[in-house]
Amino acid sequence: MRFLLLFNRQSKLRLQKWFTAVSEREKRKVIRDMTVLVVGRPPRSCNFIDWRDLKIVYKRWLHHGGPHGPLLLVIPLVAGAGRYASLYFCVGLEEQDNELLGLEVLHRYVELLDKYFGNVCELDIIFNFEKAYHILDEFLMGGEVVETSKTDLALSIEEADVLQEVQWTITY
Amino acid sequence: MSPTVRLQEMIRVIRSARTQGEERGVIQKECATIRAQFRQADNGGRSHNLAKLLYVHMLGYPAHFGQMECVRLIASPRYNEKRVGYLGAMMLLDENQDASLLITNSIKNDLSHSSPYVQSLALCTLACMGSSEMCRDLAPEIDRLLRNSSSYIKKKATLCAVHMVRKVPELGELFTPAARSLLAEKNHGVLHGAVILITELCERNTQTLVQFREVVPELVHIMRGLVTSGYSPEHTVAGISDPFLQVATNTDSSKTAGSAVLYETVLTVMDIKSESGLRVLAVNILGRFLLNNDRNIRYISMTSLQKIVITDHNAVQRHRGTIVDCLKDQDASLSLALVSSINIRSMMKELLLFLSTCPPELKSHAASGIFNAAESIALCSAGGDVRDETVPNLIQLITSASQLHCYTVHKLYRALVGDISQ
Numbered sequence: 162m163r164f165l166l167l168f169n170r171q172s173k174l175r176l177q178k179w180f181t182a183v184s185e186r187e188k189r190k191v192i193r194d195m196t197v198l199v200v201g202r203p204p205r206s207c208n209f210i211d212w213r214d215l216k217i218v219y220k221r222w223l224h225h226g227g228p229h230g231p232l233l234l235v236i237p238l239v240a241g242a243g244r245y246a247s248l249y250f251c252v253g254l255e256e257q258d259n260e261l262l263g264l265e266v267l268h269r270y271v272e273l274l275d276k277y278f279g280n281v282c283e284l285d286i287i288f289n290f291e292k293a294y295h296i297l298d299e300f301l302m303g304g305e306v307v308e309t310s311k312t313d314l315a316l317s318i319e320e321a322d323v324l325q326e327v328q329w330t331i332t333y
Numbered sequence: 334m335s336p337t338v339r340l341q342e343m344i345r346v347i348r349s350a351r352t353q354g355e356e357r358g359v360i361q362k363e364c365a366t367i368r369a370q371f372r373q374a375d376n377g378g379r380s381h382n383l384a385k386l387l388y389v390h391m392l393g394y395p396a397h398f399g400q401m402e403c404v405r406l407i408a409s410p411r412y413n414e415k416r417v418g419y420l421g422a423m424m425l426l427d428e429n430q431d432a433s434l435l436i437t438n439s440i441k442n443d444l445s446h447s448s449p450y451v452q453s454l455a456l457c458t459l460a461c462m463g464s465s466e467m468c469r470d471l472a473p474e475i476d477r478l479l480r481n482s483s484s485y486i487k488k489k490a491t492l493c494a495v496h497m498v499r500k501v502p503e504l505g506e507l508f509t510p511a512a513r514s515l516l517a518e519k520n521h522g523v524l525h526g527a528v529i530l531i532t533e534l535c536e537r538n539t540q541t542l543v544q545f546r547e548v549v550p551e552l553v554h555i556m557r558g559l560v561t562s563g564y565s566p567e568h569t570v571a572g573i574s575d576p577f578l579q580v581a582t583n584t585d586s587s588k589t590a591g592s593a594v595l596y597e598t599v600l601t602v603m604d605i606k607s608e609s610g611l612r613v614l615a616v617n618i619l620g621r622f623l624l625n626n627d628r629n630i631r632y633i634s635m636t637s638l639q640k641i642v643i644t645d646h647n648a649v650q651r652h653r654g655t656i657v658d659c660l661k662d663q664d665a666s667l668s669l670a671l672v673s674s675i676n677i678r679s680m681m682k683e684l685l686l687f688l689s690t691c692p693p694e695l696k697s698h699a700a701s702g703i704f705n706a707a708e709s710i711a712l713c714s715a716g717g718d719v720r721d722e723t724v725p726n727l728i729q730l731i732t733s734a735s736q737l738h739c740y741t742v743h744k745l746y747r748a749l750v751g752d753i754s755q
Binding site: 173174175176179205260261288298307321324325 | 457631
């Protein structure tokens with residue numbers, strides 16, 4: 162895995178994780194390319210795109226009611242009323258990586274966020290981006306999955322949070 | 334006021350800016366304040382200032398003046414400050430920055446910290462942005478952790494070792510003995526990391542590969558255990574022959590996770606020099622994938638079949654019918670490419686039918702595919718007949734699609750130039 166990005170339909174970046182050393186300029190270029198590539202996909206295409214020497218796996222989550230609504234994993238059949246905002250999760254995989262597993266990784270990450278924030282929405286990720294990164298860092302490291310158990314992972318995050326709170330109240 | 338509230342307040346203010354110019358103004362002001370605060374002595378708000386800067390950085394604004402602050406925070410004894418410092422290091426520092434070397438010593442100390450969460454911060458950052466020098470420096474520490482620590486730390490140390498081996502392949506020798514013993518772990522996280530590490534080691538050094546061959550029965554045993562007890566879909570285990578048959582025949586592909594495992598099996602079978610029976614099985618699995626409702630699965634099976642058709646032509650032939658059916662799918666550009674690679678002659682009729690009914694964007698793809706096929710067939714003697722039949726039909730279709738005109742002329746010219754006798 163080379164990188165993981167989160168952005169919304171307006172191409173605003175919400176999260177970026179790079180697993181190889183890339184210059185700032187190159188990062189900006191990749192982000193620009195990804196947002197154009199992914200947001201521009203026709204609605205019923207598959208989730209894999211060939212790009213340069215990588216395989217891009219992306220998943221679009223719709224949430225109802227704008228950034229305040231929870232991220233839904235299934236698109237509901239609601240006719241007409243209600244705003245939908247999209248959040249795109251995308252990873253850049255190398256030639257030999259398994260795309261289906263890449264999709265699973267994205268699914269799992271959303272599940273983890275959902276469990277932590279409780280019906281996670283885009284605003285949660287915006288205002289608590291540090292936490293989103295901490296969760297990501299417990300889940301992926303150096304481009305590989307660290308922990309496959311959801312419960313173990315949630316427990317580690319909880320304990321680290323407690324440690325953080327305790328330390329803060331002691332010193333200040 | 335707690336630091337998180339101040340950060341969130343700033344985020345709110347930035348988001349309420351109505352124009353890009355207004356946003357830039359707000360951010361410039363904030364950055365100036367942050368810069369000033371960085372220069373002051375410890376004022377209790379260091380961590381949230383850096384967090385603010387990281388947010389601003391994510392919006393695309395320059396933040397390099399925060400690099401030294403990251404270094405300072407990482408060295409702090411307080412966990413909350415370390416946490417933000419390391420996060421900052423991962424976002425702002427990479428191996429090309431001079432400041433990155435400065436954190437090597439802090440990382441070294443933190444790797445032996447009494448709290449596993451601090452150790453984990455150090456490991457994570459090292460695996461994310463560790464340069465070759467840092468890796469060389471800290472490799473012995475990682476090796477120590479691989480042998481003697483809790484599962485929580487071991488699994489992270491293993492992946493850190495993977496990063497190190499990727500950066501500095503010579504370190505592979507150092508980690509090989511520890512990697513061997515990691516396979517005895519029960520913890521899935523550690524096992525997963527261990528397998529990845531071993532794969533990396535073997536890829537870079539054929540001698541290591543020979544060493545690890547004896548380990549294969551152990552791996553097979555682990556895999557069998559996983560299959561019979563209900564597997565967790567994220568496990569990608571490398572093995573040979575038998576276990577694959579088991580996994581391939583017993584895995585339920587109705588859910589994506591099952592398909593992912595099957596796909597991995599197929600990939601592995603194709604990669605290693607397996608006997609023909611297994612390869613046929615792999616191709617059949619891919620053929621089954623083609624019938625799957627999930628578009629993604631159809632896509633990957635087609636890309637894989639494209640690669641396989643070069644070596645296992647006959648096996649792929651059997652699935653010709655299904656592939657042609659896929660042409661009716663919306664996202665058919667791939668199946669066209671695949672179709673052009675396999676026996677075209679008998680399929681000319683279907684292809685032409687498709688060409689006349691498919692949406693205009695795909696016409697150029699289809700035409701080029703058919704031309705390529707016709708060109709390759711034209712090289713063999715019997716191909717001449719095919720050309721004669723199809724050319725008038727093609728011409729008729731193409732005259733009705735004006736965008737194709739110049740493309741067709743170009744192609745025909747090239748074909749004529751290469752084949753003047755016709």
